[in-house]
Amino acid sequence: MNSxxxxxxxxxxxxxxxxxxxxxxxxFSLMAxxxxxxxxxALRDGAIAPMPSTPVVAPAPAPVAAAPVxxxxxxxxxxxxxxxxxALQLLALLQRDARLIDFVGEDLTGYAxxxxxxxxxxxxxxxxxxxxxxxxxxPVRDEAEGARxxxxxxxxxxAVRVTGNVVGQPPFSGQLAHRGWRATEVRLPRLAERHDAxxxxxxxxxx
Amino acid sequence: MSAxxxxxxxxxxxxxSALAYVDIAGSDGEATAxxxxxxxxxxxxxxxxxxxxxPSFLYLPHADELAPGDLALPWAADGTQVVGELARSxxxxxxxxxxxxxxxxxxxxxxxxxxAILPHDAPSEVARVSPLDASxxxxxxxxxxxxxxxxxxxxxxxDVTVTIPxxxxxxxxxxxxxxxxxxxxxxxxxxxxxxxxxxSWIEASGGAWRQQVxxxxxxxxxxxxxxxSDFSLIAVLEREGNLELHRVAVGEHILLGGxxxxxxxxxxxxxxxxxxxxxxxxxxxxxxxxxxxxAKERLLGAAGDAAADGDAPEAQxxxxxxxxxxxxxxxIRTELTAEEVAAVIVDGFFPRVDASARPxxxxxxxxxxxxxPYAQDAAVTRHLAxxxxxxxxxxxxxxxxxxxxDGASFLHPTAxxxxxxxxxxxxxxERLLQTLDxxxxxxxxxxxxxxxxxxxxxxxxxxAAYYGYVRQGRGVRIRGGTAxxxxxxxxxxxxxxxxxxxxxxxLCLAPFGMEEGTEAELPGLELGLVVGExxxxxxxxxxxxxxxxxxxxxxxxxxDEMQELAPIxxxxxxxxRQPGEVVPVRLAARVTEAGxxxxxxVPRDGEQRWKIEFDVRGERQPGA
Numbered sequence: 001m002n003s004x005x006x007x008x009x010x011x012x013x014x015x016x017x018x019x020x021x022x023x024x025x026x027x028f029s030l031m032a033x034x035x036x037x038x039x040x041x042a043l044r045d046g047a048i049a050p051m052p053s054t055p056v057v058a059p060a061p062a063p064v065a066a067a068p069v070x071x072x073x074x075x076x077x078x079x080x081x082x083x084x085x086x087a088l089q090l091l092a093l094l095q096r097d098a099r100l101i102d103f104v105g106e107d108l109t110g111y112a113x114x115x116x117x118x119x120x121x122x123x124x125x126x127x128x129x130x131x132x133x134x135x136x137x138x139p140v141r142d143e144a145e146g147a148r149x150x151x152x153x154x155x156x157x158x159a160v161r162v163t164g165n166v167v168g169q170p171p172f173s174g175q176l177a178h179r180g181w182r183a184t185e186v187r188l189p190r191l192a193e194r195h196d197a198x199x200x201x202x203x204x205x206x207x
Numbered sequence: 208m209s210a211x212x213x214x215x216x217x218x219x220x221x222x223x224s225a226l227a228y229v230d231i232a233g234s235d236g237e238a239t240a241x242x243x244x245x246x247x248x249x250x251x252x253x254x255x256x257x258x259x260x261x262p263s264f265l266y267l268p269h270a271d272e273l274a275p276g277d278l279a280l281p282w283a284a285d286g287t288q289v290v291g292e293l294a295r296s297x298x299x300x301x302x303x304x305x306x307x308x309x310x311x312x313x314x315x316x317x318x319x320x321x322x323a324i325l326p327h328d329a330p331s332e333v334a335r336v337s338p339l340d341a342s343x344x345x346x347x348x349x350x351x352x353x354x355x356x357x358x359x360x361x362x363x364x365x366d367v368t369v370t371i372p373x374x375x376x377x378x379x380x381x382x383x384x385x386x387x388x389x390x391x392x393x394x395x396x397x398x399x400x401x402x403x404x405x406x407s408w409i410e411a412s413g414g415a416w417r418q419q420v421x422x423x424x425x426x427x428x429x430x431x432x433x434x435x436s437d438f439s440l441i442a443v444l445e446r447e448g449n450l451e452l453h454r455v456a457v458g459e460h461i462l463l464g465g466x467x468x469x470x471x472x473x474x475x476x477x478x479x480x481x482x483x484x485x486x487x488x489x490x491x492x493x494x495x496x497x498x499x500x501x502a503k504e505r506l507l508g509a510a511g512d513a514a515a516d517g518d519a520p521e522a523q524x525x526x527x528x529x530x531x532x533x534x535x536x537x538x539i540r541t542e543l544t545a546e547e548v549a550a551v552i553v554d555g556f557f558p559r560v561d562a563s564a565r566p567x568x569x570x571x572x573x574x575x576x577x578x579x580p581y582a583q584d585a586a587v588t589r590h591l592a593x594x595x596x597x598x599x600x601x602x603x604x605x606x607x608x609x610x611x612x613d614g615a616s617f618l619h620p621t622a623x624x625x626x627x628x629x630x631x632x633x634x635x636x637e638r639l640l641q642t643l644d645x646x647x648x649x650x651x652x653x654x655x656x657x658x659x660x661x662x663x664x665x666x667x668x669x670x671a672a673y674y675g676y677v678r679q680g681r682g683v684r685i686r687g688g689t690a691x692x693x694x695x696x697x698x699x700x701x702x703x704x705x706x707x708x709x710x711x712x713x714l715c716l717a718p719f720g721m722e723e724g725t726e727a728e729l730p731g732l733e734l735g736l737v738v739g740e741x742x743x744x745x746x747x748x749x750x751x752x753x754x755x756x757x758x759x760x761x762x763x764x765x766x767d768e769m770q771e772l773a774p775i776x777x778x779x780x781x782x783x784r785q786p787g788e789v790v791p792v793r794l795a796a797r798v799t800e801a802g803x804x805x806x807x808x809v810p811r812d813g814e815q816r817w818k819i820e821f822d823v824r825g826e827r828q829p830g831a
Contacts, residue, residue: 115538115540189256190256193279195277196274
């Protein structure tokens with residue numbers, strides 16, 4: 001029982017540099033996940049010897065079975081799940097102001113383009129209002145589309161997507177195909193505690 | 208109580224209300240730290256959003272109409288009433304439960320304004336509210352919104368200014384103050400909306416207003432909001448090297464605004480559809496009104512910008528959505544042309560008329576008085592011509608103006624400040640200015656300059672907050688005092704003529720231009736009050752008789768210079784006197800710090816004073 005020296009299966013040692021982020025990651029994972037911590041203790045005390053073939057845990061059944069209640073404790077959270085309320089709320093706004101569900105749900109065969117166009121105006125105006133009132137959207141890149149742009153090392157890969165001949169090291173130089181959109185502010189209505197957001201549009205009965 | 212930290216301004220509008228504030232401690236001179244408060248309100252059942260404006264609508268839902276908890280607000284988990292955007296949208300489909308235009312009812316002399324009469328056309332099972340009550344609830348909502356956002360500075364401890372139309376009579380002013388007090392205002396002032404708009408312009412200019420006006424200027428404030436039109440004249444003077452502003456005249460109460468315009472447009476389009484064989488139901492007509500409003504804004508707004516490019520849009524398509532879920536199949540498409548908008552709005556509401564034009568008034572049928580007394584003439588320009596014509600002599604008293612120019616038939620403004628959502632259409636502001644300039648040119652006067660740069664929706668609230676701040680001596684104040692002289696009707700001691708009412712003389716109680724916190728002297732004439740019984744007096748106001756002093760007795764007057772208000776009523780308590788005894792009293796007037804008129808009866812013997820009430824109970828039955 002010496003120091004908790006990880007006996008790696010093939011005897012290879014990880015470099016110090018790669019161990020630093022690992023240690024930090026492990027710290028937070030252990031803080032966040034009691035099950036993982038228990039297994040760490042067991043591992044450190046040598047109780048779990050036959051680990052080599054299984055990487056820490058079985059691959060997470062992440063997106064498919066959304067809520068396996070009794071499943072083994074998941075790995076450090078990688079995919080978060082949003083509650084449906086905000087999405088339902090946006091859908092309700094798009095239906096209320098733009099009649100989006102009605103419009104998309106209707107079968108277009110049998111209608112002339114002029115009729116569809118008339119309804120599309122209504123939908124366009126309503127959608128524009130919903131976006132304007134509930135979001136503040138600004139372009140990610142301020143350059144004009146078509147301009148040459150240079151991406152410095154460490155650019156935000158979430159905000160800029162590089163496509164095509166993606167080789168070599170940054171700085172990358174390329175043509176701005178789309179400026180992108182960033183929501184700097186979201187102003188969705190607050191919902192009452194007991195409000196059922198699944199009613200996206202109530203039925204209407206005129207008395 | 209410590210000194211208030213904020214000066215709060217509330218625009219209690221006919222169709223929208225708003226709250227603005229100035230941080231008194233954080234402001235220095237003309238550089239103010241100010242803002243507007245987004246007001247959380249229900250925008251759909253169970254959904255709360257903070258919007259800059261609070262629609263002044265109250266919806267009284269049926270007990271089963273909304274799911275429990277769907278009326279929760281940030282400060283009240285189980286609300287039972289709806290104020291704001293949801294009230295407006297719900298009320299559009301169920302008008303029998305909607306209280307709207309409470310403010311116009313508040314100054315309707317024909318109804319009892321403390322009685323539960325709204326919604327006007329509600330069935331008997333709806334628990335109605337009074338105009339006073341409705342106003343109180345809007346103010347309570349705004350107050351709760353403030354307290355929620357500023358728990359450290361409770362509303363009741365701040366300095367609050369509530370705005371009213373300049374044309375509000377003393378009774379409506381007092382009711383507004385009462386509503387505000389009921390809603391928890393302690394330190395309260397009322398301010399006329401056109402003045403408030405000018406204060407906002409002064410604040411926004413950050414001191415530069417002194418370069419934009421000069422001594423001798425007469426600023427015309429034209430405020431056309433959602434439901435009312437209001438005019439005021441403000442003169443610029445120089446005294447001891449400082450610019451001073453004097454409000455010299457206000458217009459009559461005109462129930463005419465942007466909502467009338469949208470409705471007129473929608474009815475025009477509906478007629479066009481009906482001619483083509485499509486009739487709309489009430490729901491579709493409302494949707495059409497809404498569609499017309501945005502099409503109008505595009506046509507009128509774009510016309511101003513596009514005039515330079517020469518490609519103003521000819522027409523805007525209008526789509527009336529189907530009510531059912533078949534949107535494409537059930538929608539009705541039509542269009543609104545620039546020509547129609549020009550005919551209905553520009554020429555209908557802002558016709559080019561002469562300065563001598565006057566509003567057309569039809570004789571009302573006796574029974575038509577149940578609803579609101581809407582303006583009978585829709586032409587804003589004709590109302591303006593009448594106002595300027597009536598106020599020809601408004602400057603005679605002011606030093607440096609020397610009365611009006613020779614041969615002038617109306618008072619000549621030199622600058623114009625626009626306010627109210629209607630003037631978001633530059634075309635309408637332009638048309639009004641052109642018409643006014645036409646009148647001025649015809650009399651050899653230079654055209655009036657538009658004063659630019661006011662926020663048309665929020666100016667009144669902002670100006671009110673700024674006013675609360677300058678009242679503490681931190682900036683220029685508009686002077687002027689009361690814009691009316693007030694008179695009590697006295698039966699003249701002439702021998703009775705059979706078949707004729709005894710002629711009435713008007714005794715001046717409060718002269719024109721009384722400042723807040725001042726008291727008029729006692730008139731010499733005494734009136735007899737019967738102890739223990741309410742005694743009514745006829746009550747008059749004049750916006751043009753500037754020379755009458757307390758005690759002036761008028762034997763006759765032209766209908767144009769005096770308007771009769773709801774009567775005033777005094778009751779002398781019986782204590783120490785015999786019921787039925789007639790006590791000679793004199794009536795005295797005072798303008799309170801809050802800006803309301805107060806009348807008291809002072810008996811010849813003794814120091815007591817009895818308050819005289821403005822009758823807000825509507826027209827009394829004879830003999831009641």
